[in-house]
Amino acid sequence: MSEIIASIGFLQQGPFSIPRWEAVFSNIDVLWAGALVTLLVASLGLAMALALGTVIGVMSASHWKLPRALARAYVEFYQNTPLLIQVFMLFNAIPLVFPGLFIPVIVIGIFGVGMYHGAYIAEVVRAGIQSIGRGQLEAALSQGFTYVTAMRYIIIPQAMRIVLPPLTNQAVNLIKNTSVIAIIAGGDLMYAGDSFAGRYGHYGPTYVIVGLGYFLMCFPLAVLTRRLEERTRAA
Amino acid sequence: MIKLVGVNKHFGLHHVLKDINLEVPMGQKLVVIGPSGSGKSTLIRCINMLERPSSGHVIVDAVDLMAHRAPVAKVRQSVAMVFQSFNLYPHKTVLENVTLAPIVVCGVSKEEATTSALKYLERVGLREKADQYPAQLSGGQQQRVAIARALNMHPKVMLFDEPTSALDPEMIQEVLDVIIDLAQSGITMIVVTHEMGFAQEAADRVIFLDEGSIIEDGTPQHFFTNPQHDRTKLFLSKILR
Ligand SMILES: Nc1ncnc2c1ncn2[C@@H]1O[C@H](COP(=O)(O)OP(=O)(O)OP(=O)(O)O)[C@@H](O)[C@H]1O
Ligand SMILES: [Mg+2]
Numbered sequence: 116m117s118e119i120i121a122s123i124g125f126l127q128q129g130p131f132s133i134p135r136w137e138a139v140f141s142n143i144d145v146l147w148a149g150a151l152v153t154l155l156v157a158s159l160g161l162a163m164a165l166a167l168g169t170v171i172g173v174m175s176a177s178h179w180k181l182p183r184a185l186a187r188a189y190v191e192f193y194q195n196t197p198l199l200i201q202v203f204m205l206f207n208a209i210p211l212v213f214p215g216l217f218i219p220v221i222v223i224g225i226f227g228v229g230m231y232h233g234a235y236i237a238e239v240v241r242a243g244i245q246s247i248g249r250g251q252l253e254a255a256l257s258q259g260f261t262y263v264t265a266m267r268y269i270i271i272p273q274a275m276r277i278v279l280p281p282l283t284n285q286a287v288n289l290i291k292n293t294s295v296i297a298i299i300a301g302g303d304l305m306y307a308g309d310s311f312a313g314r315y316g317h318y319g320p321t322y323v324i325v326g327l328g329y330f331l332m333c334f335p336l337a338v339l340t341r342r343l344e345e346r347t348r349a350a
Numbered sequence: 351m352i353k354l355v356g357v358n359k360h361f362g363l364h365h366v367l368k369d370i371n372l373e374v375p376m377g378q379k380l381v382v383i384g385p386s387g388s389g390k391s392t393l394i395r396c397i398n399m400l401e402r403p404s405s406g407h408v409i410v411d412a413v414d415l416m417a418h419r420a421p422v423a424k425v426r427q428s429v430a431m432v433f434q435s436f437n438l439y440p441h442k443t444v445l446e447n448v449t450l451a452p453i454v455v456c457g458v459s460k461e462e463a464t465t466s467a468l469k470y471l472e473r474v475g476l477r478e479k480a481d482q483y484p485a486q487l488s489g490g491q492q493q494r495v496a497i498a499r500a501l502n503m504h505p506k507v508m509l510f511d512e513p514t515s516a517l518d519p520e521m522i523q524e525v526l527d528v529i530i531d532l533a534q535s536g537i538t539m540i541v542v543t544h545e546m547g548f549a550q551e552a553a554d555r556v557i558f559l560d561e562g563s564i565i566e567d568g569t570p571q572h573f574f575t576n577p578q579h580d581r582t583k584l585f586l587s588k589i590l591r
Contacts, residue, residue: 253400254437258451258503259427268454273441 130319139320142311146321149307150328156224156303157290157332163229164289165282168236173266175237176244186237193234199295202227206299224296224303232289239281243274280347283340287333294329304328351376351538352397352507357406359392359562366392367403368562374540376506379533381549381570382542384559385585390542393559394509397540398429411506427455430500434512436492438484438499444471445480448499456503463502470498474528490521494528501532508532510541546590550574558582 125131139146175186193201205223209216247270255265294305308325312318352374359367366389374380384390395401396408399415399422408415410425438447448467452458471477474494476487484492493513500508513529514522526548533539533552543549549556549570556573558566566573566582577583 248437250433250435250437251439254431254433254439255451256423257398257400257426257429257431258499259423259455260451261423264454268450269439273439276441 131323135317136320138315139311139317139324143324145307145311146304146324146328149302149304150332152221152302152307153290153293153304153328154332156221156228156293156296156301157286159225160228160232160293161286161289163225164232164236164285167229167233169240169271171233171237172240172244173271176241178262190234190237193231194238198227198231198292199298201231202295202299220296220299220301223299224293224301227296228289228292231292232285235288236282236285239278239285240274243278244270246277247273277347280340280343283336283343287336287340290332290336291329351378351411352540353407353409354393354396355407355409357393357396357403357408359389359396359401360404366562367396370406370562370564372557372564374538376538377536379539379552379554380541381553381556382540382559383544383546383549383556383573383585388559389562390559391511394431394511394540394542397507397509398426398431400431423455427451427503428506429509430503430505430507431509431511432493432496432500432513434516436484436489436496436516438492438496440484443481443483444476444487444495447484447495448502451499452502466504467498467502470501471495473501473531474498475524488521489517490524493517493521493525497525497528497532505537507538507540510539510543512542512544514543514545544589546574558585560585 120126120133126133171186171189174182175190177183202223205227206220209218209223244266251269251273252262252265255269256262260269293301293303296303297306297309300306304325308321312321352372354370354372357367357370357372358365370393382390382393392401396403397410399408403416406416410429413420413425415422415425439450442450445464445467448471449460449463452463452466453460468477468480471480474497476491476494476498479487479491479495484495487495497513510529514525517525522545526545529539529541530548530552541548541553553570556566556568556570557564558573558577558579560579560581565579566577573582574586577586
């Protein structure tokens with residue numbers, strides 16, 4: 116066994132050598148801590164993205180001109196600029212506008228991914244609402260529902276079933292995108308990996324493990340997405 | 351009860367309703383007949399403002415729905431509509447379909463809404479389907495549920511837009527029977543239909559719409575035996591053949 120290992124060159128020297136793996140595993144706590152921050156940012160960011168996305172999606176599917184225009188502007192802005200720059204702006208611009216206001220980096224991360232994915236979720240929600248036949252809204256209105264109560268009781272519950280698979284897909288993207296807060300020293304899994312790897316040069320094993328960490332967080336959601344898609348198709 | 355005064359409707363350049371004047375007294379059973387595209391659906395949809403006329407007045411229960419800030423949603427509670435394509439709420443059970451609006455819109459208690467819903471489901475012969483979903487029902491059954499849903503609002507007026515046109519032939523009669531039964535009650539009914547037998551049996555007035563104008567208005571007997579216009583005669587000769 117040890118002879119076989121000894122004969123494998125890349126385990127003896129270079130970026131993936133055994134001593135590097137050992138060094139990473141003996142410091143795995145650092146990565147654990149980062150993973151917890153990533154989970155925290157992802158779950159709160161997702162909650163924010165869902166809330167924002169639902170409100171903005173309903174606004175952009177509505178027949179009211181002003182809310183629709185505002186929703187469109189929001190979506191276009193957030194979808195057509197890089198998340199990296201948005202997070203960087205939040206980090207640097209808020210102290211300029213509100214001097215002395217201290218915002219923890221984690222909160223900036225939550226707002227960053229929350230607002231960015233809120234725009235994508237808004238589009239998913241809008242498409243879902245628009246896929247519900249016009250007859251449903253007309254039936255509700257003809258019974259005396261207002262536009263808002265018709266949305267609440269008739270349209271949105273039906274749209275939600277349709278948008279569930281694309282929503283979980285958004286959750287996967289959101290988890291991966293939390294890694295951008297590494298550039299503002301976010302303390303997340305990516306940042307933990309970066310700084311640890313940078314300190315000792317153990318890039319190879321560190322990024323393999325960090326990547327695996329993201330995979331373990333995302334893969335269950337990806338499986339869920341596929342299940343939901345199958346269920347939607349069967350219905 | 352219902353009064354349309356000088357109602358016009360344009361879709362873009364298309365003049366679909368042309369100066370419609372129509373008064374429907376309380377309790378009347380009015381049947382609207384006319385060729386495809388003559389504006390029947392548009393006319394009936396103007397009565398509950400699903401379509402907003404380009405000009406004119408739509409007065410329902412003494413409220414002018416064309417007035418600024420008219421209480422349209424409030425008036426719609428007492429003007430029920432039955433659609434050609436049923437439009438049941440697919441995510442709700444039959445019972446929920448029938449009780450939802452009374453509870454949410456009218457603020458009726460759940461118990462009360464359920465009691466009356468079961469009564470109306472009984473009346474349309476579908477009480478035992480209360481816990482099923484619309485997709486589990488046949489077209490004829492869905493339309494009867496839609497009628498029960500409309501009735502559970504305790505409406506003063508019922509609007510039917512070709513309620514049997516989307517049905518397989520063997521299901522048409524079960525739905526017509528329910529509507530004929532309703533016509534025995536005091537409720538005001540406006541029915542767009544191609545079912546001439548129904549018009550003869552249940553209507554006390556028939557209007558004929560052609561290219562957006564009412565060109566015939568009278569009793570069913572008058573309409574079927576003594577129509578005034580050549581276009582009506584042509585239409586009848588085609589449809590009664
Ligand atoms: N939303 C709309 N936009 C544009 N044109 C419309 C719209 N709704 C109806 N029309 C047009 O108005 C005319 C009248 O339509 P309407 O549906 O009232 O006719 P109808 O008498 O109900 O016909 P049918 O027997 O086929 O149901 C048709 O030429 C139709 O194409
Ligand atoms: Mg029609």
